[in-house]
Amino acid sequence: MFENRCYCGELTLKDIDKEITIAGWVDRKRDLGGIIFLEVRDVSGIIQTVFDSSESEENAKIADSTRSEFVILVKGTVRKRSDDTVNPNVPNGDIEITAKEIKILNKSAVPPFAIDSRDNLNEEVRLKYRFLDLRREEMQTAMIMRHKLMQKTREYLSAHRFLEIETPVLNKSTPEGARDFLVPSRINRGEFYALPQSPQLFKQILMISGYDRYFQIVKCFRDEDLRNDRQPEFTQVDMELSFVTADMVMNIIEDLLKVAVKEVIGKEIDYKFPVMEYDEAMSRYGTDAPDTRFGLELKECSDIFANSEFKVFSSALANGGIVKGIAVEDEGRLSRKITDDYTEYVKRYGAKGFPMFRYKDGNFEGGISKFISEDEKKKIIERFELTNPAILFFSVDSAKIVNSTLANMRLKIARDLDMIDSDKLNFLWVVNFPLLEYDDEDKRFYAVHHPFTSPLPEHLGMLENLTKESGSKIKAQAYDVVLNGSEIGGGSIRISDPELQAKIFNILGISEEEAKMKFSFLLDALEYGAPPHGGLALGLDRIMMLLLKRNSIRDVIAFPKTQKGQCLMSQAPSPVSEDQLKELSIRIRTNAK
RNA sequence: GGGGUGUUAGCUCAGUUGGUUAGAGUACCUGCCUGUCACGCAGGGGGUCGCGAGUUCGAGUCUCGUACACCCCGCCA
Numbered sequence: 001m002f003e004n005r006c007y008c009g010e011l012t013l014k015d016i017d018k019e020i021t022i023a024g025w026v027d028r029k030r031d032l033g034g035i036i037f038l039e040v041r042d043v044s045g046i047i048q049t050v051f052d053s054s055e056s057e058e059n060a061k062i063a064d065s066t067r068s069e070f071v072i073l074v075k076g077t078v079r080k081r082s083d084d085t086v087n088p089n090v091p092n093g094d095i096e097i098t099a100k101e102i103k104i105l106n107k108s109a110v111p112p113f114a115i116d117s118r119d120n121l122n123e124e125v126r127l128k129y130r131f132l133d134l135r136r137e138e139m140q141t142a143m144i145m146r147h148k149l150m151q152k153t154r155e156y157l158s159a160h161r162f163l164e165i166e167t168p169v170l171n172k173s174t175p176e177g178a179r180d181f182l183v184p185s186r187i188n189r190g191e192f193y194a195l196p197q198s199p200q201l202f203k204q205i206l207m208i209s210g211y212d213r214y215f216q217i218v219k220c221f222r223d224e225d226l227r228n229d230r231q232p233e234f235t236q237v238d239m240e241l242s243f244v245t246a247d248m249v250m251n252i253i254e255d256l257l258k259v260a261v262k263e264v265i266g267k268e269i270d271y272k273f274p275v276m277e278y279d280e281a282m283s284r285y286g287t288d289a290p291d292t293r294f295g296l297e298l299k300e301c302s303d304i305f306a307n308s309e310f311k312v313f314s315s316a317l318a319n320g321g322i323v324k325g326i327a328v329e330d331e332g333r334l335s336r337k338i339t340d341d342y343t344e345y346v347k348r349y350g351a352k353g354f355p356m357f358r359y360k361d362g363n364f365e366g367g368i369s370k371f372i373s374e375d376e377k378k379k380i381i382e383r384f385e386l387t388n389p390a391i392l393f394f395s396v397d398s399a400k401i402v403n404s405t406l407a408n409m410r411l412k413i414a415r416d417l418d419m420i421d422s423d424k425l426n427f428l429w430v431v432n433f434p435l436l437e438y439d440d441e442d443k444r445f446y447a448v449h450h451p452f453t454s455p456l457p458e459h460l461g462m463l464e465n466l467t468k469e470s471g472s473k474i475k476a477q478a479y480d481v482v483l484n485g486s487e488i489g490g491g492s493i494r495i496s497d498p499e500l501q502a503k504i505f506n507i508l509g510i511s512e513e514e515a516k517m518k519f520s521f522l523l524d525a526l527e528y529g530a531p532p533h534g535g536l537a538l539g540l541d542r543i544m545m546l547l548l549k550r551n552s553i554r555d556v557i558a559f560p561k562t563q564k565g566q567c568l569m570s571q572a573p574s575p576v577s578e579d580q581l582k583e584l585s586i587r588i589r590t591n592a593k
Numbered sequence: 594g595g596g597g598u599g600u601u602a603g604c605u606c607a608g609u610u611g612g613u614u615a616g617a618g619u620a621c622c623u624g625c626c627u628g629u630c631a632c633g634c635a636g637g638g639g640g641u642c643g644c645g646a647g648u649u650c651g652a653g654u655c656u657c658g659u660a661c662a663c664c665c666c667g668c669c670a
Contacts, residue, residue: 028630036627048629110603111603117619119606121605564661
C-alpha cells in the first residue's frame with residue numbers, strides 16, 4: 001500500500017500523468033459541494049488533491065468526511081492545472097492530484113490550534129501539544145536545518161581526522177562551576193553520579209590516550225536558572241585536538257562554521273573572523289561578546305571628569321570608579337520620555353542613573369550639560385569625534401557596573417532606533433581572556449574559564465608572588481567565538497604539564513588532597529606523557545537560534561523545558577513512588593531550607 | 594532569591610468610570626454550493642473571566658495572596 005509513496009512537496013510539472021500515491025495529514029479542506037479539495041501535508045510540503053463527485057461519488061463522500069489532521073492515503077494522477085486555476089502563491093500551485101482512491105488511515109481529534117495558524121500562538125499551548133507544534137512549518141524548518149548542521153559538522157570533522165567518541169553521561173560530581181544534576185546510585189547506597197556539564201576531563205584524557213582529534217555532538221547539563229538562550233540540557237559540538245596552537249584551533253573552527261553556515265542558510269561568510277583581545281572588547285563594548293553589527297562604541301571618559309564640578313562624576317572617580325559614555329546620532333528620535341525611561345531601565349544593571357545631554361553645533365544642552373566645563377566640553381567633542389547632532393549617555397560607577405550598563409544600553413538603544421541589520425552575520429574571536437578572577441567575598445581566585453586552562457606562555461612568570469592585582473592581569477590561552485553579540489563557543493589550550501597544573505590548583509586554593517579527590521584521574525594521566533592539547537565547544541542550540549533568527553533556543557529544540565525546568569508535554573519532573581525512593585535510600589525532607 | 598509583563602470561548606484577542614444576559618475573529622457542529630486555494634453563504638452550540646481570599650448593594654474590572662507562562666537581575670568555571 002505504501003510502497004510507491006511520493007512526497008507531496010516534491011511533485012512537480014515533470015510528474016504529470018504519473019499514477020502516484022501520497023500519504024499525509026489533511027491540512028485544509030475546501031468543500032464546494034460537488035467538488036472537494038483536500039490539501040495533503042507531509043514532511044516535504046503540501047499538495048492539492050481533487051475529488052470530483054461526478055467521477056466518484058464514493059470518493060467524494062469519504063473526502064467530505066475527513067477533518068483537519070486526519071491521516072489519509074490518496075492514489076491518483078498528477079495533473080497540470082488549467083491556467084485559470086493555477087495558484088501562484090504556493091510552490092506546486094501549477095499541479096494537483098486527481099484522486100482515484102482515498103483511504104482514511106486514522107482520525108484526529110479537533111486540534112487545539114490550527115497547524116497553519118498565522119496567529120502567534122501562546123508558547124504554553126505549543127509546549128503542551130508539542131507533537132502538533134512540531135507539525136508547523138516553522139518548527140519543521142528548524143528541525144531540518146538542525147539536522148543539516150549536525151550532518152555537515154560530522155562530515156567536516158570526520159574529513160579532518162576527528163573521531164567521534166562517546167563519553168559517559170553518568171559522571172563524577174565536581175563542585176567547581178555550575179550546579180550539577182545528580183543521579184542517585186542504587187548499587188552504591190548514598191552515592192551519586194552527576195550528569196556532565198561538559199565532557200571536559202574525558203576529552204583531555206582522550207588526548208593523553210593518543211586519539212589526537214576528538215569530537216562529539218553531545219548533551220550537557222547545568223542545573224542553573226533558565227533564560228531564552230539557556231536550557232538545563234543543551235547540545236554542544238565538543239572538540240579537542242593534540243599538537244595545536246590556539247591559532248590552529250581557531251582556524252579549523254572558523255572553517256567549520258563557514259561550511260556549516262553555507263549549508264544551513266546558504267550564506268557565504270567571505271571574511272576572516274576578526275580577532276579581538278578581551279581587554280579591547282571590554283573597553284570598546286563593555287562585554288566579552290560584542291555585537292559589531294553597529295557602532296555606538298563606549299569611550300573612556302574618566303580622565304576628562306577627574307576634577308569635574310559635577311560631583312556625581314568626580315566623587316565616584318575619586319573612589320575608584322570609572323566614567324564611560326556612548327554618543328548616539330538619534331536624529332531627535334530619543335524623546336524626553338524615552339531617556340527618562342532609560343534612567344529607570346539601567347537600574348536593573350546596578351546603575352544609579354543614566355546621565356545624558358545633547359550635542360548640537362558645538363554646544364551641549366539639557367541633562368547634565370550645565371555641569372560641564374569648557375575644557376571638558378572640548379575634550380568630549382574630541383573623544384567622541386562629534387560632528388553631527390547627537391545625544392550622549394554616561395555611566396559612572398565601578399568598572400563592572402559601568403561596562404554592563406553601557407553594554408546593555410548600547411544594545412537596547414540600537415534596537416530601539418532600529419540600527420541593527422538583522423541580515424548581518426558578524427563573527428569574531430575574543431582572545432586572551434583573564435586566567436583568574438578574584439572573588440572579594442571568598443577572598444580567593446577562581447578560574448575564569450576552567451582550572452585546566454593554560455596561561456599565555458609569556459605570563460607564566462607572573463604566577464609567582466601573586467597579589468589580587470597582579471593575578472587579575474594574567475591572561476589565558478582562551479578564546480571565545482562570538483556571533484552577533486552572543487557567545488556561541490569557547491575553548492582554550494589546556495595545561496599539559498603536571499607541575500604547572502599543580503601550581504594553578506594551588507593558586508585556586510585547591511589543596512593537593514582536594515585536587516586528587518576531584519580530578520585524580522586527570523592528574524594521574526598527565527604524568528604519563530600528555531601531548532600539548534586544546535579544544536573548543538560550540539553551542540549548537542544558540543548557533544541554530546541565531547542562524548534562524550529565532551527569539552529563543554526553545555524554538556530550535558524539539559522538546560524543550562519551560563523556565564521552571566518543566567516539560568509541559570511529558571510533565572517532567574514528577575514525584576516518584578515511595579518504593580523507588582526506598583530502593584535508593586532517599587527520603588524527601590519536608591520544610592527543607 | 595529578586596524585579597517586570599501576561600492569564601477572558603478550543604485558539605488569537607477586545608472588554609470604557611465597578612453596574613442589565615461578557616463580545617469579536619477564527620476553530621467546531623448542521624445545511625447549501627462543481628474550480629476552490631485562509632473558498633463562499635445561512636444557521637447553531639460553546640465561558641470555573643487562572644485559582645483563593647477581601648473591599649462593595651454589586652467585581653472580568655479595585656486590593657492582597659497564590660499558580661503558571663514569558664522577559665530581566667542574581668546564577669550559568
